[in-house]
Amino acid sequence: MKLSVALFFAGLFGALAAVFILLSFGTDYWLLALERCHQNPGRSLGPGCVTVEVDSKQQQIKETQHGDVVAWKNTSNVILYHEGFFWKCCFTGIMGDDNLPWKFWFTNQPHSKVCTHAYLFPFPMSHHTNATEKDSAIIYRGFWSIFMIIGVVAVVLGGLIIIWAAPFASHHLYKAGGGLFLASGLFLLCVVVMYVIWLQALAVVDDYIAYKRSACSDFHLSLSYGLSFMFAPIGIFFCLLAGLLFLLIGRTIQNYNH
DSSP, X not given: OHHHHHHHHXXXXXXXXXXXXXXXXXXXXXXXXXXXXXXXXXXXXXGGGOEEEOOOOOOEEEEEETTEEEEEESOOEEEEEEEOSSEEEEEEEEOOSSOHHHHTSGGGSOSOOEEEEOSSOSSOOOTTOOHHHHHHHHHHHHHHHHHHHHHHHHHHHHHHHHHHHTTTTXXXXXXXXXXXXXXXXXXXXXXXXXXXXXXXXXXXXXHHHHHXXXXXXXXXXXXXEOHHHHHHHHHHHHHHHHHHHHHHHHHHHHHHHO
């Protein structure tokens, strides 16, 4: 009876882990970013999310800051980015009082937006970046991508092995599946930590802001972690829990057989 209950919860946690991890891997909302420049409102998006100047109808927008109403002229559009493992996409939007994640809700996005591959660039890099910094970013992104792929493959293989183990009650298969779940959780934990370090500890974002402010002194950048990022820790938690339970189940079956 106790073994059946453990199998039920281990299977449930494993299924939840696979769902959240695949959602995190397959959706491109790890990072949300908004940038605006009040001095250069007539901007549009070129290939690769590069901003270019265009002639546009200037508008006046009012925004409340700390209870004061401030009038800003020529500030019609902001540029919004979202990116994940596969794609980095951007589009223009109207600056308002909505918080950053709400601007990226599916119904608030335009029908057309500019997207480019995000395999080698964890964050939009400035054009003045030298070759050494660019190579370091590519290497960092490479390890991040490898760890992500290993984690996703491990959780999928672990789930298939557990499904295969169920009819035979093989403790070897349960232990192998549990080990793969644990390995997946650890690799994906490294993925999350590396992404946080990239944005919070390294100087990549500060360099990008400094480069943009060299052309626009009033440049402003807002960053937020998206739903894809939020799914990853949830999947990691269920993955580690399922892995431990499957290892315990395998050990219990082994002791019972002997």
